[in-house]
Amino acid sequence: MSERTERSEGREGMPSRHGMTWVPGVAGSPYGVTNLPYGVFRHGEGEPRVGVRIGDFALDLAGAEAAGLVLAGGALGEPALNAFMALGRPQWTAVRQRLVELLTEPEHRAAVEPLLVPLREVEMALPFEVADYVDFYSSEHHASNVGQIFRPGQPPLLPNWKHVPIGYHGRAGTVVVSGTPVIRPTGQRASAQGPTTGASVRLDIEAEVGFVVGVPSRLGERVPVADFADHVFGVVLVNDWSARDIQAWEYQPLGPFLGKSFATSVSAWVTPLEALADAFVPAPDQDPPVQDYLRDTPHLGLDLTLSVEWNGERVTEPPFAGMYWTPAQQLAHLTVNGASLRTGDLYASGTVSGPERGQVGSFLELTWGGSEPVKFADGSERTFLEDGDTVTITATAPGPDGTTVALGEVTGMILPAR
Amino acid sequence: MSERTERSEGREGMPSRHGMTWVPGVAGSPYGVTNLPYGVFRHGEGEPRVGVRIGDFALDLAGAEAAGLVLAGGALGEPALNAFMALGRPQWTAVRQRLVELLTEPEHRAAVEPLLVPLREVEMALPFEVADYVDFYSSEHHASNVGQIFRPGQPPLLPNWKHVPIGYHGRAGTVVVSGTPVIRPTGQRASAQGPTTGASVRLDIEAEVGFVVGVPSRLGERVPVADFADHVFGVVLVNDWSARDIQAWEYQPLGPFLGKSFATSVSAWVTPLEALADAFVPAPDQDPPVQDYLRDTPHLGLDLTLSVEWNGERVTEPPFAGMYWTPAQQLAHLTVNGASLRTGDLYASGTVSGPERGQVGSFLELTWGGSEPVKFADGSERTFLEDGDTVTITATAPGPDGTTVALGEVTGMILPAR
Structure with a gap:
């Protein structure tokens, strides 16, 4: 056993699972050792490399694996997360535990510190090659709002x-990294x-949460x-940009197509499920009862709070915990017909909307179909997106030991x- | 100039673009040197290799390129067609011209013949890695039939x-090769x-024609x-297997999902557009006039005749020439919103149905929603597919010099x- 469980104590006096990191400036950061999201970064003229975020640094995992500090069968030397994600849960856990050791035990500092790259010096790339992209529609409030607006x-x-x-x-080929x-x-x-x-002329956002498949199925x-x-x-966080005018004209009878396929943005950092272990909470009761293959016991959602900033001003805070269908149910549904999963499959929740106007995940809902403009602090107004507008979606979740886990951001202009 | 234009003459006394091949047994075959489709095959314990079909042989193109007989920058040594398809039209043309030389000029026989593998000895693989898969809905007869049956x-x-x-x-990840x-x-x-x-309990086919993107766009x-x-x-030929009962319940408002995503079969051989140069024919007039970005002059479809065999008995012959929307229009539409193309993108025509009952591309239409069973020669009847049933779709097109070009087959049990 490492020293770290003796060194720090969590709330209520129980030994913490996570010690303090020696990385400078991380105290109080939502990117502490209880988070450790993975991404792919470029530094200077270098090739894309897998990294893990700690505070305001990316730890170069390609370099760490090459140096023998962490073992993943060479998967961390790839220019995308796919090979690592394909290794499976035991390996994900082992690597994560090793990273916590490397980042908390002082004896590793000399070897690891040279592999830390300040985030201000890196450019983030799409973290994984997207195989298939599926978009669900799992918020009852969103589906009801859209139904009321359109029908x-x-x-x-x-x-x-x-x-x-x-x-x-x-469209998987137009999934782009935050900042694009x-x-x-x-x-x-x-x-x-x-x-x-x-x-x-009715360009909109959809604030969503995406789930990334690592282990395929047959x-x-x-x-x-x-x-x-x-x-x-x-x-990942997802902004499923939506052209409502194109969508409204094209979508019958085969669904959305060009109204969505021009771009879907995802956050640069993939938060591992293990970092969200403390964020699972009971999901809303489902009535009528669901089909057997969708029955999950316990029936758990994720307590994430999203925040949407429009040109720097927060306009809504969608709560993910209230989603009617859970990510486990979505995955079971996606495969009930025998469809196989591939590493890199991405499935998104659908627009996250809560019951209040200040909790909706699209501007269609926020402005009620464009009829009630949003008023900004400077007196300006908006219904849908104008050229030059920037939208940034962030989210946080409860972490272990009273910490907060941040889920990066997805932004686009x-x-x-x- | 090679000897071949002097050696053979086509119809009307004009010099033929294609000579006779020295490959045995090809005379009269719809897989002559005017066809030359590409595929990926396994021979014995070997790795998948790119090949081109001539008669009942696959010419091993990985071997041909390794031997310096054909030049494609190493692209033919890959285990899928993607690298070759990405090279672009001038290279496609150059390789095709070279293959005609190799297969028609007697001086190449000694070098090329050892690279011919009888098709009965090979197993075909998925010819290309599918990037995004789009399915259109471009037969007016099909859309009208479905509308009448469902509404x-x-x-x-x-x-x-x-x-x-x-x-x-x-779903791109469940596109499978013919025979799966x-x-x-x-x-x-x-x-x-x-x-x-x-x-x-309402498992159906959709006989379609698929177009494979080689050159990407930004x-x-x-x-x-x-x-x-x-x-x-x-x-390629496509069978977009469809579970009508699942589809009917799920498809509103976002379109087909699990009713389609369990499997989509494609033919093992990709017929290059150049082999279909003589098959382009005027497409049906479009009224009302289409939007500018969809206006193609000349407005051309492809004169392919499909044939659908259900347990070995031909049940319908859908004509592709009558499709309302052409493949060029579909491609322009797919990208009008700025969506990028990737090498390996596949877009299918939608079910090919002509005006007659014997020309429809789905069993939904053939049996009019399951109400009019198909009667087979042995006295048996079917509405939808039963376990153990096999469906095979083939197609032919007019080739140059009075030849016929066959488009392989897509079959599945x-x-x-x-």
């Missing part, structure tokens, strides 16, 4: 919504004179709800249509 | 159908007593209709649900 006077939820975790496939500018899409939209083609094999944590490596 | 008494086409080439993203058995999917379906979960860049042949490498 006024009709029941806000369709008959299948409380039975089927509704989802669809999105988003070019306003062009497309067809309806008008009183018939369809026209032009730049979207074609024809179902993944039961109980196996969620054996397949899912971690969590709107560039004019071409 | 009787309402206008069969939705208002957007003649303006927007309707499509959606499918298809396990009957399990999922939710509606019943009078509420939803139930079980094996699909995010934010549109691909005009005129650039179709600079990006699309070739054509239904295995019982697990």
Whole structure:
């Protein structure tokens, strides 16, 4: 046993699972040793490398593995997280435990410190190669709001919504890393004179939480709800940019297509599920009862609080804990028909909206279909996104020992249509 | 100039672009030197290799490139077609011309013949790594039939159908090569007593034609209709297996998901566009006029005739030439919002249905929603697929000089649900 459990004590006097790190400036940071998200960074002219975030540093894991400080069969030397994510849960745990040792035990400082790169010197890359991208629709509040806005006077939820975790496939090739500018899409939209083609005038966000698959499954094999944590490596924040005018005209009968496929942004840091162990909380009761393959006991969601800043001003704080369908249910649904999983599959929650206006995850809802503009501190107003606008989504979760785990950020600026 | 243009003459006395091959048994074959589709094969215990089909042989192109017989920068030594497809149209043309030389000029026979592998000795693999998979819905007859079956008494086409080439993203990770058995999917379906979960009882096919992207495009860049042949490498046959009961319950409002994602089969051979140069024919007039970005002059479809065999008996012959939206229009639509293309993107036409019952591309239509069973020669009947059933889709196109170009086949047998 290492010294660290003796060195620090958590709340209520129990020995902490995590000691203090020797890395400078980390005290009080939500990127402490209870977090340790993974990403891929470039430093100067170097090739992309896998790293883990501690405070305001990236620890170069390619360098750490090359130096024999951590063992992952060479997977950390790859330019994306896929090879590491494919190793499976025991290896994820072993590497994480080793990283905590390296970052907390003073005897490792001399070897490890030269591998720390200040984040201000790095450029982040897409952390993993996206295999398939699926987007769910799992917030009852969001689905109800959208139903009321688009189908006024009709029941806000369709008959299948409380039975089927509704989802669809999105475009994997246009998933981009946080910070990538988003070019306003062009497309067809309806008008009183018939369809026209032009730049979207109802460009929106969708604040979501994405789950990244590490361990694949075979074609024809179902993944039961109980196996969620054996397949899912971690969590990213997602902004599923949406052109509402394009979407409204195209989506019947086969669903959203070009209204979504121009860009989907994900956070640069993938928070491992293990960092969120203290964030699992009971999910909302489900009535009517769900089909057997969707029954998860315990029925747990994640207590994440998202925050959406529009040009630097916080406009909404969507609560993830209230999502009707849980990530384990989504995974079981995705595979109930025998569809196989690949390493790098990404499935997102759908827009995260709580019951209050200040908790919705899209500007469609925040401005109620564009009819109630958001007023900013400087007196300006917005309904949908204008060129030059920047949206940044962040999130936090409760960590162990009273700590807070931050989930990075997903940000993007709107560039004019071409 | 090689000897071959002097050696053979085509119809009307013009010099043929293609001579006779020295490969045995190819005379009269629809896999002659005017076809030359590419695939990936395994021979014995060997690794997957790129090959080109001539008659009933695969020419080992990895071996040919290693021997210096054909030059492609090493791309033919990869275990999938992606690297070769990424080289672009001038290289595709140059390699094809060189292959015609190698297979027609007697002086190459001694070097090339040892690289011919009889097809009966090989196992075919998925010819390319699928990046994103998009499925369109471009047959007016199919869309009208489905509308009449699912929404009787309402206008069969939705208002957007003649303006927007309707499509959606499918699951790339479950695209499988022809011959892969298809396990009957399990999922939710509606019943009078509420939803139930079980094996699909309305398992269907969709006979389609798929287009494979070779040359990528950048995010934010549109691909005009005129650039179709600079990006699309070739054509595969597609069976988009569909569980109608699962699909009917899940598809509102975000489109098909698990009803399709369990398996999509593609032919093992990718027919290069150049082999189909003589198959381009005027596509149906479009009224109302389409948006500018969809206007292609000339407006050309492909004169392919599909054939669907159900347990060895031909049940329908869908004509591809009558598709309302052309592959060039589909590509322009797919990218009008700035969505980027990747090498390996696959987009399928949607079910190919002609105006007659014997020309429809799905059993849903062939049996009119399951109400009019198909009768087989042995007296048996079918509405949807039963376990053990095999479906094989083939297609032919007119080639140069009066030849016929065959597009391989896509076949699969239904295995019982697990």
